[in-house]
Amino acid sequence: xxxxxLSRGLLGGGLLGARRGxxxxxxxxxxxxxxxxxxxxxxxxxxxxxxxxxxxxxxADPLGPPSGLRLDNYTTxxxxxxxxxxxxxxxxxxxxxVALLIALGSLAAYTIARRAGRLSYTTYVLFLLGIMIPLQLxxxxxxxxxxxxxxxxxxxxxxxFNVGTQLPMTVFLYAGFTRALPREYEEAAYVDGAGTLRTFxxxxxxxxxxxxxxxxxxxxxxxxxxxLTPLLYVGGSSQxxxxxAIFAFRGEFSTNWGVIxxxxxxxxxPILLVYFLLQKSIIKGFASGLKG
Amino acid sequence: xxxxPLPARAxxxxxxxxxxxxxxxxxxxxxxxxxxxxxxxxxxxLYAFTDWTGRAGDANFVGLDNFRRLFNTESARSALVNxxxxxxxxxxxxxxxxxxxxxxxxxxxRSRNVLRTLFFASALLPPVIxxxxxxxxxxPTGPLNTALSDVGLGxxxxxxxxDGSLALWSVIGVIIWQNAGLTMVIYLAGLQGIPPEVHEAAxxxxxxxxxxxRSVTLPLLLPATTIALSLTLIGSLKLFDQVFAMTGGGPGxxxxxxxxxxxxxxxxxxEFGYSxxxxxxxxxxxxxxxxxxxxxxxxxxxxx
Numbered sequence: 001x002x003x004x005x006l007s008r009g010l011l012g013g014g015l016l017g018a019r020r021g022x023x024x025x026x027x028x029x030x031x032x033x034x035x036x037x038x039x040x041x042x043x044x045x046x047x048x049x050x051x052x053x054x055x056x057x058x059x060a061d062p063l064g065p066p067s068g069l070r071l072d073n074y075t076t077x078x079x080x081x082x083x084x085x086x087x088x089x090x091x092x093x094x095x096x097x098v099a100l101l102i103a104l105g106s107l108a109a110y111t112i113a114r115r116a117g118r119l120s121y122t123t124y125v126l127f128l129l130g131i132m133i134p135l136q137l138x139x140x141x142x143x144x145x146x147x148x149x150x151x152x153x154x155x156x157x158x159x160x161f162n163v164g165t166q167l168p169m170t171v172f173l174y175a176g177f178t179r180a181l182p183r184e185y186e187e188a189a190y191v192d193g194a195g196t197l198r199t200f201x202x203x204x205x206x207x208x209x210x211x212x213x214x215x216x217x218x219x220x221x222x223x224x225x226x227x228l229t230p231l232l233y234v235g236g237s238s239q240x241x242x243x244x245a246i247f248a249f250r251g252e253f254s255t256n257w258g259v260i261x262x263x264x265x266x267x268x269x270p271i272l273l274v275y276f277l278l279q280k281s282i283i284k285g286f287a288s289g290l291k292g
Numbered sequence: 293x294x295x296x297p298l299p300a301r302a303x304x305x306x307x308x309x310x311x312x313x314x315x316x317x318x319x320x321x322x323x324x325x326x327x328x329x330x331x332x333x334x335x336x337x338l339y340a341f342t343d344w345t346g347r348a349g350d351a352n353f354v355g356l357d358n359f360r361r362l363f364n365t366e367s368a369r370s371a372l373v374n375x376x377x378x379x380x381x382x383x384x385x386x387x388x389x390x391x392x393x394x395x396x397x398x399x400x401x402r403s404r405n406v407l408r409t410l411f412f413a414s415a416l417l418p419p420v421i422x423x424x425x426x427x428x429x430x431x432p433t434g435p436l437n438t439a440l441s442d443v444g445l446g447x448x449x450x451x452x453x454x455d456g457s458l459a460l461w462s463v464i465g466v467i468i469w470q471n472a473g474l475t476m477v478i479y480l481a482g483l484q485g486i487p488p489e490v491h492e493a494a495x496x497x498x499x500x501x502x503x504x505x506r507s508v509t510l511p512l513l514l515p516a517t518t519i520a521l522s523l524t525l526i527g528s529l530k531l532f533d534q535v536f537a538m539t540g541g542g543p544g545x546x547x548x549x550x551x552x553x554x555x556x557x558x559x560x561x562x563e564f565g566y567s568x569x570x571x572x573x574x575x576x577x578x579x580x581x582x583x584x585x586x587x588x589x590x591x592x593x594x595x596x
Contacts, residue, residue: 030401036393037407040469043425044413046435050428063438108321114313123318130329132582134530136554137571138332140339140346140564145332164328167321196314225418227533232559243418247537250424257428264421275416279409282416286474287481 051261058257077263080252085238086245087270093155093241094223097162101170101219102212104163109174110200114183124175130168135229143232153237161229166219173218173289177211178204214289217282224271242267333575339568346564358569368570370545371553374460375529375574378549379581381464382471382528387520389468390475391513397476398483408480411473419470423537426466427453430538453539456546463535463547467528475520482516483509518589525585529578550574 050058051073052066077083112124142161151157181204189199205212227243234240236248246267253259275282340358344351362368393411397404414422429435430452437449452462486509494504532551535541541548541556550570558567 033396043429062435104321107317111313111317134574137336137575140558141335142332164324167325227420243420268417287477
């Protein structure tokens with residue numbers, strides 16, 4: 001601001017600009033990356049523009065911008081796909097699953113991290129196996145288990161499934177973080193006469209807050225996006241989650257892409273909204289969680 | 293409360309020695325994990341050697357018949373080849389792309405925050421929805437072909453998902469599009485963990501940009517690489533949602549993966565035993581690759 005527009009134009013854009021590291025090469029690099037970004041964003045553009053078009057417009061020109069901000073597709077999709085119910089189901093299932101995951105995962109990891117010895121190590125490895133095991137192998141037996149327990153078409157089946165399948169990653173993250181915590185606070189608490197559960201809840205769990213954030217982010221995304229198991233367990237019922245509702249909706253409107261895309265935009269809007277609001281911590285949480 | 297003071301103190305002291313954390317804390321998690329993952333996986337492993345079709349008490353032990361059938365059936369064989377192709381291509385290209393994006397966006401670009409947000413957004417969306425989106429983008433008269441014509445590349449128009457020799461590569465492209473941003477974030481985290489002094493020291497010692505990248509950056513990114521490779525490899529071996537939504541395995545068997553075949557055999561044809569055998573083969577492959585990868589990367593880590 002100090003030099004005014006004239007001097008900035010003369011000096012900033014010319015000699016000084018190059019010395020500051022924003023010379024022609026930097027500008028070229030920037031342009032190249034923006035081009036990559038535009039190519040990358042192309043499907044998102046298709047997503048939005050088609051959702052605002054009539055079938056005739058789609059057929060005539062799949063690429064051009066929509067003629068106006070017509071929201072008919074959105075109202076149709078909202079009414080026909082029962083997205084409100086699905087959104088509610090997904091939220092309930094994700095919230096309860098993640099809360100249980102945090103409770104069970106942090107407790108289990110605490111013992112694994114604080115106990116030395118073979119039994120503790122074996123338990124840890126047993127949990128880690130779950131990161132690798134393809135769920136497909138147990139898919140049919142688990143389906144039968146849920147059926148025999150009369151849990152199909154219920155939230156409970158999905159919550160149990162989510163907690164069981166996300167526990168390995170959760171225990172892995174919590175155990176790694178707990179090991180790095182100093183033990184002095186806990187020892188002081190014991191000396192003061194606190195029991196183990198009270199020590200965990202009052203001292204350890206608050207210290208685990210960063211990794212709890214990571215667990216919330218990673219497991220919510222996984223739970224929210226899960227498709228095949230919810231399709232098998234609650235497909236077609238009033239308990240179905242968003243990806244399942246969209247799957248059924250896609251079948252129903254097989255050729256009306258405008259309505260299909262409107263439904264899909266509505267379905268991903270909550271995720272994108274959360275992402276844009278919390279993107280810094282989401283990216284940081286993802287990265288630090290994956291760093292282990 | 294009414295206990296005499298001496299034993300109570302002894303009890304307290306013992307607890308400090310053990311450092312708390314009773315086994316009871318592990319039980320609830322182990323129980324749920326056992327019911328959802330361990331027991332069904334073990335049961336599935338046993339069903340793989342039977343001809344079970346889902347009716348109660350109808351399972352006969354058939355030895356390796358299911359596995360023979362797998363290797364003699366065209367759809368299953370092509371699913372095996374497709375799964376390995378997808379895993380190889382995705383692991384190599386996605387890791388390279390993620391590293392490239394991370395390096396480019398770890399510089400002082402003005403647009404870097406917007407681009408980071410953009411590249412990572414696709415990785416958060418439900419794979420089944422991404423599958424539907426691309427199914428439309430890739431239709432013969434759809435947006436991609438129209439765009440190619442509009443920019444004068446009409447010669448490149450293709451029936452992306454309908455052409456048997458091309459469909460698998462289209463699917464691979466979509467998977468990479470969706471997940472490259474995730475690899476990028478892992479590498480960005482790795483890059484930010486490298487202190488700038490290391491680079492400055494190397495520069496003072498006369499290392500050029502390429503040499504600095506090869507001998508300083510790349511070795512320090514090895515932990516990030518391990519995680520990026522494992523996640524991509526395991527994820528792409530299990531691939532289901534996008535294929536199911538985009539092509540359903542077709543045309544013919546061109547894009548069938550082991551996960552898709554085993555879903556169809558179990559829940560469409562009711563061939564539970566055979567389906568479990570396919571899943572067991574997939575499990576073996578995942579474990580084999582994970583082991584090889586861990587060993588190779590550990591050797592690298594010792595070398596560098």
